[in-house]
Amino acid sequence: MIRINENYLKLQSSYLFVEIANRVSVYQQENPEADIIRLGIGDVTRALPPACTQAFSQGVKEMAVDATFRGYGPEQGYDFLRDKIAANDYQARGADISSDEIFVSDGSKCDSANIQELFAGDIRLAIPDPVYPVYLDTNVMAGRTGEFADGRYDKILYMDSLPENGFVPNLPAQPVDLIYLCFPNNPTGASISGDTLKLWVDYARENKALILYDAAYEAFIRDRSLPRSIFEIKGAREVAIEFRSFSKTAGFTGTRCAFTVVPKTCMAYDGNGRKHSLHALWNRRHSTKFNGVSYPVQRAAEAVYSQEGKVQVQELVDYYLNNAALIRKEMATLGFEFAGGENSPYIWVNCMRDAWEFFDLLLKKAGVVTTPGPGFGKCGEGFIRISAFNSYTNVEKAMTRIREALGAELS
Ligand SMILES: *Cc1c(COP(=O)(O)O)cnc(C)c1O
Numbered sequence: 557m558i559r560i561n562e563n564y565l566k567l568q569s570s571y572l573f574v575e576i577a578n579r580v581s582v583y584q585q586e587n588p589e590a591d592i593i594r595l596g597i598g599d600v601t602r603a604l605p606p607a608c609t610q611a612f613s614q615g616v617k618e619m620a621v622d623a624t625f626r627g628y629g630p631e632q633g634y635d636f637l638r639d640k641i642a643a644n645d646y647q648a649r650g651a652d653i654s655s656d657e658i659f660v661s662d663g664s665k666c667d668s669a670n671i672q673e674l675f676a677g678d679i680r681l682a683i684p685d686p687v688y689p690v691y692l693d694t695n696v697m698a699g700r701t702g703e704f705a706d707g708r709y710d711k712i713l714y715m716d717s718l719p720e721n722g723f724v725p726n727l728p729a730q731p732v733d734l735i736y737l738c739f740p741n742n743p744t745g746a747s748i749s750g751d752t753l754k755l756w757v758d759y760a761r762e763n764k765a766l767i768l769y770d771a772a773y774e775a776f777i778r779d780r781s782l783p784r785s786i787f788e789i790k791g792a793r794e795v796a797i798e799f800r801s802f803s804k805t806a807g808f809t810g811t812r813c814a815f816t817v818v819p820k821t822c823m824a825y826d827g828n829g830r831k832h833s834l835h836a837l838w839n840r841r842h843s844t845k846f847n848g849v850s851y852p853v854q855r856a857a858e859a860v861y862s863q864e865g866k867v868q869v870q871e872l873v874d875y876y877l878n879n880a881a882l883i884r885k886e887m888a889t890l891g892f893e894f895a896g897g898e899n900s901p902y903i904w905v906n907c908m909r910d911a912w913e914f915f916d917l918l919l920k921k922a923g924v925v926t927t928p929g930p931g932f933g934k935c936g937e938g939f940i941r942i943s944a945f946n947s948y949t950n951v952e953k954a955m956t957r958i959r960e961a962l963g964a965e966l967s
Contacts (some may be wrong), residue, residue, distance in 0.1 A: 572931030592846025596925040605868035611859035631689040631843040633660025640861040651787035682732040684712040686932030692957015707934040738770035743832040743941040760795035775805035793819040880944035886955040921961035
């Protein structure tokens with residue numbers, strides 16, 4: 557009898573997006589003429605930068621000729637890409653990271669999901685609430701949690717992100733081993749200052765803990781005082797792993813390219829307290845289970861660092877930030893409190909009522925789809941996430957409709 561991994565039965569997931577899709581489809585059937593605007597998805601909507609598509613097609617052309625054809629490449633990524641990442645994203649910002657500490661992959665979702673297999677089954681986890689569900693669900697699958705009850709899994713330290721703490725969790729009050737952080741945050745849009753991030757690095761150093769830092773939205777940081785990488789913080793090389801992606805930075809969600817940074821000085825411990833290099837372990841995992849990102853895609857990612865590429869990526873991100881600014885302005889005018897939308901494509905709105913009720917109101921009265929906060933965790937109750945990933949015209953139209961719908965509701 558073939559038996560399943562029963563940890564999978566503990567998973568709650570997929571409820572959120574299934575429920576959103578159901579409600580939208582019911583509304584659409586009842587209102588076939590309705591022009592629905594989706595500000596719910598965490599996916600980009602604009603084309604790849606021309607510098608990237610040019611490099612991409614050049615890569616394809618090379619694959620069409622025997623003399624320049626490439627088969628398997630290095631699992632960790634080609635040097636041409638790793639060198640540019642290290643130089644531009646790290647060394648240029650004073651972060652001491654070398655090319656061979658960078659592992660190119662097909663996505664931060666996979667990397668942030670897979671990393672947990674390097675660690676023991678009984679480590680103590682600290683996971684933010686609300687949260688990008690991947691961190692939580694992959695630990696559920698691995699059996700690190702107990703059952704789900706009353707909105708939370710047993711055996712996880714949930715780090716509440718609330719208006720009271722500016723959506724930046726407080727340091728854990730009880731000892732933990734593995735800490736997930738994501739800044740600028742999905743879903744709250746909050747960012748973290750260098751001083752606060754330093755407190756986390758110091759905590760990890762003192763407690764022999766490890767920080768998994770998801771910086772998927774770093775390209776949205778416009779405030780120059782904010783760190784773009786945890787490795788800009790002194791002492792982080794021993795206690796942090798960072799995930800980065802070209803998905804939100806350069807529109808690669810459908811093209812697939814990301815990377816994970818594991819410094820050679822980053823250590824974890826065996827049962828006898830002996831140190832082991834996480835770089836060596838991750839290298840072993842990566843080269844055993846992964847065969848590299850396609851050559852043309854790595855060329856397309858390399859182009860992000862060219863002169864034209866940098867300008868185009870900046871324009872791309874600025875476009876979404878401009879949408880976000882409009883959403884912020886509108887929410888402020890309507891009297892809502894919110895986080896994010898600066899240094900982030902997400903605006904996390906306190907809806908001052910039940911989140912699903914507000915979701916339904918925006919859908920039915922304004923034809924606008926948002927994401928209800930409870931889908932990201934218990935602390936998301938009473939919030940919705942509005943995404944700036946859409947055209948400016950659609951965002952403008954959505955904001956006008958929301959203003960009219962809420963105006964009508966209030967009067
Ligand atoms: C979009 C996103 C990613 C990137 O995922 P990819 O697999 O690289 O497309 C990572 N983390 C968070 C929090 C995200 O929202």
